[in-house]
Amino acid sequence: MTIEEVVLLLKATLPNALTSLQEIVLRSTWDGKTYTSIALEAHYGEERVRKVASHLWQLLSEVWKEPINKSNFREILERRGLNRAQQQLIREFNRTAIAISLEFPCGPVSLDSKFYIPRPPIEQLAYAEIAQPGSVICIKAPKKMGKSSLILRILAHAANLEYSTVSLDFQQADKAVFANIDKFLRWFCANITRELGLEPKLNDYWNEEIGSKVSCSLYFQEYLLPSLKNPLVLVLNEVDWVFEYPEITDEFLSLLRFWYEQAKGVEIWQKLRLVLAYSTEIFLVLRVTPSPFNIGLPLKLPPFTKEQVQDLAQRHGLDWTNGSEVERLMAMVGGHPYLVRLALYSLMGNGGLQRDLEQLLQQAPTETGIYNEYLRQYVLALREQPELEAAFAEVIFATSPVKLEPVVAYKLQSMGLVNLEGEYCTPTYELYRLYFRQLKTRQDENNSRVNQLEKENQQLRVLSSLDQLTQLISRRNFHTYLQIEWQKAAGDCAKRSALRNRIPLSLILCDIDYFKIYNKNYGNTAGDDCLRQIANVIDNCVKRLLGYSSFSQVSTVKSPVCTSDERTSVLVARYGGEEFAILAQTDAMTAISIAENIREQVKALEIPCEYPGMGGLPANVLTVSLGVATMIPESETEPETLINAAEKALIQAKRKGRDRVVLK
Numbered sequence: 001m002t003i004e005e006v007v008l009l010l011k012a013t014l015p016n017a018l019t020s021l022q023e024i025v026l027r028s029t030w031d032g033k034t035y036t037s038i039a040l041e042a043h044y045g046e047e048r049v050r051k052v053a054s055h056l057w058q059l060l061s062e063v064w065k066e067p068i069n070k071s072n073f074r075e076i077l078e079r080r081g082l083n084r085a086q087q088q089l090i091r092e093f094n095r096t097a098i099a100i101s102l103e104f105p106c107g108p109v110s111l112d113s114k115f116y117i118p119r120p121p122i123e124q125l126a127y128a129e130i131a132q133p134g135s136v137i138c139i140k141a142p143k144k145m146g147k148s149s150l151i152l153r154i155l156a157h158a159a160n161l162e163y164s165t166v167s168l169d170f171q172q173a174d175k176a177v178f179a180n181i182d183k184f185l186r187w188f189c190a191n192i193t194r195e196l197g198l199e200p201k202l203n204d205y206w207n208e209e210i211g212s213k214v215s216c217s218l219y220f221q222e223y224l225l226p227s228l229k230n231p232l233v234l235v236l237n238e239v240d241w242v243f244e245y246p247e248i249t250d251e252f253l254s255l256l257r258f259w260y261e262q263a264k265g266v267e268i269w270q271k272l273r274l275v276l277a278y279s280t281e282i283f284l285v286l287r288v289t290p291s292p293f294n295i296g297l298p299l300k301l302p303p304f305t306k307e308q309v310q311d312l313a314q315r316h317g318l319d320w321t322n323g324s325e326v327e328r329l330m331a332m333v334g335g336h337p338y339l340v341r342l343a344l345y346s347l348m349g350n351g352g353l354q355r356d357l358e359q360l361l362q363q364a365p366t367e368t369g370i371y372n373e374y375l376r377q378y379v380l381a382l383r384e385q386p387e388l389e390a391a392f393a394e395v396i397f398a399t400s401p402v403k404l405e406p407v408v409a410y411k412l413q414s415m416g417l418v419n420l421e422g423e424y425c426t427p428t429y430e431l432y433r434l435y436f437r438q439l440k441t442r443q444d445e446n447n448s449r450v451n452q453l454e455k456e457n458q459q460l461r462v463l464s465s466l467d468q469l470t471q472l473i474s475r476r477n478f479h480t481y482l483q484i485e486w487q488k489a490a491g492d493c494a495k496r497s498a499l500r501n502r503i504p505l506s507l508i509l510c511d512i513d514y515f516k517i518y519n520k521n522y523g524n525t526a527g528d529d530c531l532r533q534i535a536n537v538i539d540n541c542v543k544r545l546l547g548y549s550s551f552s553q554v555s556t557v558k559s560p561v562c563t564s565d566e567r568t569s570v571l572v573a574r575y576g577g578e579e580f581a582i583l584a585q586t587d588a589m590t591a592i593s594i595a596e597n598i599r600e601q602v603k604a605l606e607i608p609c610e611y612p613g614m615g616g617l618p619a620n621v622l623t624v625s626l627g628v629a630t631m632i633p634e635s636e637t638e639p640e641t642l643i644n645a646a647e648k649a650l651i652q653a654k655r656k657g658r659d660r661v662v663l664k
Helices: 002-012 019-029 035-042 045-062 073-078 084-095 123-131 147-160 175-179 181-194 211-229 246-262 266-273 280-286 307-313 324-331 335-347 356-363 372-383 384-397 405-417 430-463 475-495 516-522 524-546 588-604 638-653
Strands: 135-141 165-170 232-237 273-278 297-302 420-421 422-425 506-511 570-574 579-582 624-631 661-663
Touching: 002 019, 002 045, 002 084, 019 045, 019 073, 035 147, 045 073, 123 135, 123 147, 123 273, 123 297, 147 165, 147 232, 147 273, 147 579, 165 181, 165 266, 165 422, 165 475, 175 181, 175 307, 181 211, 181 246, 211 246, 211 266, 232 335, 246 273, 273 297, 307 335, 307 384, 324 356, 335 356, 335 372, 356 570, 372 430, 384 405, 384 422, 384 430, 405 420, 405 422, 422 430, 430 475, 430 579, 475 506, 475 570, 475 579, 475 638, 506 516, 506 524, 506 588, 524 570, 524 579, 524 588, 579 588, 588 624, 588 661, 624 638, 638 661
Parallel strands: 135 273, 135 297, 165 232, 232 273, 624 661
Antiparallel strands: 420 422, 506 579, 506 624, 570 579
8 A cells, every 4th residue: 555545545434534643644654754853844742743643553553453553554554455345435535525636734835736825926025035145035924824835936946046055954953053152053064064065174164262153154255155156045944943042043143144244245245145934933932022133135924815715725626716615714714824725625635515614614613623733832832931821811802902011912923823903912813712712711611620629529528428347438439539630630731741741640449359259158247347457458558658657648537638748649448349449640550569569468368268169269368359540631531431441450350360450
């Protein structure tokens, strides 16, 4: 199979279409790209890419009934052919789509693509400017507005003029490169030299006594530029990455300004034509000062007009000549190039039926919509800037334009989230207003629910009664406590961007083996005494392994509330007649260790259990079976998922012969 066949087959097979990020991961992995490069090219966080990829490999393993992962994905599927059923499935899927060659909107639009929409006079201005001696072009726009596509065409035009061209992306630089200005400028010069195919001569021109900036200028003036017959168009892409290092930024930008000014009087510098591209939202969140790129020709990429959106729709094979569909789409996403293209691509992927537009627009501002992955990047960015998050919340809930503090308003405008008219802000697109309003409302509801559960928890301190026999928390109170811990943990996870920082929640279900037969043979009094002994063993094991020294530190007494210190939050409860539950904020390995210790200590009680006429017992003393489940709580998942997993693990422990621990 080819990657196109794989993608088509998955789209035709799966009940839910592939997300945009899943398709990016599939195609990029097929090409042998790393998760790091995928994240950089697609503008997603690497942890997010890894999480989506992990789920994707599990999905593919289920579809093809064998283990599939990143390393064997292409090897396994490339050697397979489509069977008749799969071919028929794809044919039926394709019947609903117009036979055109679609391009998934990821990365720059290729030079030969029919989906590139010119934005006059932007291209003409850029082409004319690079023909000017010593020129500088500054391209600034929020993410996914078409900067890379424009740069691709500027480079192609320069090549047609027989200019030398170099495109340098600062995302490629290791973090160590930004240690100081000397190391940065040496990396800068070395990479340009390599791209030009020249012999590196840094040491011939570098002199620490005159400084890095002068050495760099001499390297260009006396070696690089004289070595070239024609002008050099030097593109500096993703300059935002330099802005994270203010000391280097100030030095580097002043150097570029010096070169620009030198070109006015020194002929050799006129051979250098600079193109700088950066995303204003990243730069302006990091630095409040006005743009330092006040040299050369500034180019701001505008959104598509109605006519351009209609043109693009027709290129996708959609007959939107009456303009009503264009108006409906633009009412949601304006003329944002990426948002428009993703909508058109999704419509054609679903058959090109115009009635699908209504469904797409209804789902657009939700977490099931096609824009969720894109919008989540804004969510993360705003959470890192609480002041901006609060201000934007004010804008999206307002019924009229909002006047914000000038610096805050300027930052939100630069991120592309608001339109700024005078001193007043409105959401840039209806998509942003609806999505973030729903998100904020849901967060408030979750917070309200957590507060309500906290109140119930406080009431349980006074009103709840313990299991009279074992003096452990009852099953009813256990479920209330689980709800509280789940909501709190899910809220904490939502604030943590790195998966490694998330707090797992583990549940251990412990069941006494053949306890009903024990009661029948030895009587209820002996059974009650047995339950008390095992409850005490569980209680002591948990305290010892989690480092608690007194009863007041464990939730096995009078109240289901744990202490608020830095220790692991834990609860022990009587879950059923002969069943116990241990809930702890800890990882799977610790939970398994606790479970194994409980199993061994119960067996060490040596409670005899001889059942006449019954064979296959795990031991001649009373034993327990334990099921363990561990999850990282998510707001989209119910805590019953953890209970179900632990119950399945317990069932497996019994089926495998009892007196054992099983992790699900």
